[in-house]
Amino acid sequence: MAADLRLSITGDGDQRRALVVIFLxxxxxGLTLVPPAADDDYQRARPTLALRPESCLPLxxxxxxxxxxxxxxxxxxxGRLAVIHAAGSEDxxxxxxxxxxxxxxxxxxxxxxxxxxxRQRPTRPGALLAVxxxxxxxxxxxxxPSVAVMRSLEDFTLGPDADRLVPRLARLxxxxxxELGRAARDTLAALRRLEALRAAPYRxxxxxxxxxxxxxxxxxxxxxxxxxxxxxxxxxxDLGGWDSHFAxxxxxxxxxxxxxxxxxxxxxxxxxxLATTTVVVMTEFGRRLRENASLGTDHGRGxxxxxxxGGVAGGRxxxxxxxxxxxxxxxxxxxxxKHNYRDVLAPVLHRxxxxxxxxxxxxxxLAPLDLYG
Numbered sequence: 201m202a203a204d205l206r207l208s209i210t211g212d213g214d215q216r217r218a219l220v221v222i223f224l225x226x227x228x229x230g231l232t233l234v235p236p237a238a239d240d241d242y243q244r245a246r247p248t249l250a251l252r253p254e255s256c257l258p259l260x261x262x263x264x265x266x267x268x269x270x271x272x273x274x275x276x277x278x279g280r281l282a283v284i285h286a287a288g289s290e291d292x293x294x295x296x297x298x299x300x301x302x303x304x305x306x307x308x309x310x311x312x313x314x315x316x317x318x319r320q321r322p323t324r325p326g327a328l329l330a331v332x333x334x335x336x337x338x339x340x341x342x343x344x345p346s347v348a349v350m351r352s353l354e355d356f357t358l359g360p361d362a363d364r365l366v367p368r369l370a371r372l373x374x375x376x377x378x379e380l381g382r383a384a385r386d387t388l389a390a391l392r393r394l395e396a397l398r399a400a401p402y403r404x405x406x407x408x409x410x411x412x413x414x415x416x417x418x419x420x421x422x423x424x425x426x427x428x429x430x431x432x433x434x435x436x437x438d439l440g441g442w443d444s445h446f447a448x449x450x451x452x453x454x455x456x457x458x459x460x461x462x463x464x465x466x467x468x469x470x471x472x473x474l475a476t477t478t479v480v481v482m483t484e485f486g487r488r489l490r491e492n493a494s495l496g497t498d499h500g501r502g503x504x505x506x507x508x509x510g511g512v513a514g515g516r517x518x519x520x521x522x523x524x525x526x527x528x529x530x531x532x533x534x535x536x537x538k539h540n541y542r543d544v545l546a547p548v549l550h551r552x553x554x555x556x557x558x559x560x561x562x563x564x565x566l567a568p569l570d571l572y573g
Contacts, residue, residue, distance in 0.1 A: 216323070217510075217552045218426045218477045219434045220466075221314065221340065223304075224459070226442030227296065229487035230503035231535065233456065234283050234517065237264045241524035245490045245533075249448060249497070259283065263517045268456035271464035275508055280467070280474070282512050282571060285519035286502040286538040288485050292531070294499035296443070299484035303541060304339035306561050311343030313545070313560055314434055318344045320554045326431040327390035333418035338436040351414070352421060353398045393430055408469040411461045415439050419462050423469045426477060433552070442483065448496040463508065475510035478548050482541060489524055489533050502535035505544050511551060513573030539569060547571040 236242050237253040238261060256264020257273050263285065265273060275281035291299045306313025318330060318341075325345040332338045332349045341347050349355075402424055410416035415437065422435045439459060444451045459481070467474050486503030508514070520538040522528045530536045542561045546568035549557055557566060 216431065216433055216476070218422075218432050218473075219314075219548065219552050220422055220477065220479045221338075221434070221436045222459075222463075222479065222481045223300075223338075223340075223436065223438050224442050224455075224481065224483040225296075225300065225438050225440035226444075226483075227299075227485050227487060227499060228442040228455075228483040228503055229444060229448065229452065229497055230285060230287075230483075231487065231489065231497075232448070232452065233266055233269065234259070234263050234285060234504050235266065236262050236285075236521070236524070238262045239524055242489070245524065247491070248495055249491045259517055262521065263519070266456055268453055269460035271460040272506075275464065275467055276515055279515040280510075280512055281506065281508040282514040283517045283519075284505040284507065284539050284544050284569065285517055286522065286535055287482075287505040287541060287544060288502050288537040288539075289541055290537070291485070292501065294485065294501075294531075296484060296499075301339065303482070303484055305342075306340075306542065307564055309562055312338065312340035313542075314338070314340040314436070315343035315347075316560045317549050317552075317554055317557075318434060320556070320559060321433065322553065327387040328425065328430045328432050330434040331422065331425065331432060331436075333421060333435060333437045334414075338438075341434070341436060344434075350421070352417065353394050353424075390430060393428070397424065397428055404465065404469040405471050406468040408465040409461075410465045410469075411458045413458065415458055416462050416465070419466045420469070423466055423473075426470060426473055444487065445492065445496040445498060446494040448487075448491075451496075463506075467508065478507065478509035478512070478551065480545065480548060481506035481508075482544075486535055489529060489535060498532075500534035501530050502537045505539075505541065507544065507548065507571055511572050513571060518569060518571075540564075540567075543567050543569050544571070 235251045237251055237256045243250045257270060258264050272281060289303050291302045304312055327346055328348055329346040330341055330344050332341055332347055337349050410420045418437045425432045441455055442452060470477055482505050483503050486500045487497035488500040491497055522536050542564055546557055546566045
């Protein structure tokens with residue numbers, strides 16, 4: 201029965217890859233997440249906030265990993281995590297709203313880049329093709345063939361009368377043809393599948409322990425859906441609170457710990473399923489090089505992206521590093537963007553089944569990074 205439900209939900213026996221996109225809202229400071237600790241200009245510009253080389257977890261001769269992200273170091277050393285530095289978009293407004301809007305839409309175009317990607321996929325979408333974890337639809341998923349917005353499995357239900365309603369609805373839609381009938385049957389199959397999941401106590405695999413709070417619960421939900429093979433191809437999650445104009449160290453230290461612990465637990469929980477899963481971590485822009493008088497940093501340009509999962513040629517920091525001398529900084533003193541976020545996403549989307557990305561990122565000439573060796 202379970203196998204039949206999977207076929208009904210996914211249309212192809214669920215031989216799919218899952219893409220998980222985590223957005224760090226508020227402009228995460230890439231110079232703190234992955235500091236260029238051996239860069240003298242970095243040290244001079246941040247007399248209070250800079251991390252000394254001996255305080256970092258070394259990644260290469262220039263960059264270190266913030267100790268709050270220590271749980272990610274095994275993934276990096278195993279070659280399953282790559283860091284892309286000086287990454288961002290062409291937007292130079294330094295406005296959270298404008299930059300997030302551009303990045304999630306994939307340019308000045310209607311709909312979201314992830315929604316357009318899912319429309320290009322060759323397989324028939326099911327009711328759980330995409331999940332936006334939270335209370336609202338992610339802008340990147342706008343235009344997707346099918347999206348479920350949920351915080352937990354309990355959000356995808358017909359309520360206390362589901363046992364009575366689902367069989368009746370199944371009989372009602374059994375003979376309906378066309379896309380409407382198919383969508384109804386897919387949704388009912390998904391409801392039955394999730395009801396079975398809710399009834400079974402869940403214990404993360406491999407001793408994984410997710411951090412408390414919405415972010416950890418969201419990652420656990422996504423891992424559970426991937427392992428249950430309900431046809432999930434894309435999921436979005438947010439981790440907000442990175443706007444660090446004041447007391448930056450105090451503000452973002454717990455966020456970094458939550459990010460590192462959560463991603464490590466997710467990878468451990470997935471186990472072999474990580475081979476067909478990709479996690480992308482992105483943010484709208486970075487922070488200015490120089491610390492301000494409030495021991496924080498102001499809106500900047502380049503930041504970091506993280507890509508983890510199956511096939512990634514990780515264990516490296518990809519950075520056409522421009523240096524941090526005054527002559528190379530942009531505007532009021534920002535790290536320039538050397539890697540457009542679309543060029544980071546392009547090889548990921550190729551791996552997930554779409555060769556021609558001209559409809560996903562219209563009007564942009566791609567120069568995909570070599571993420572997979």
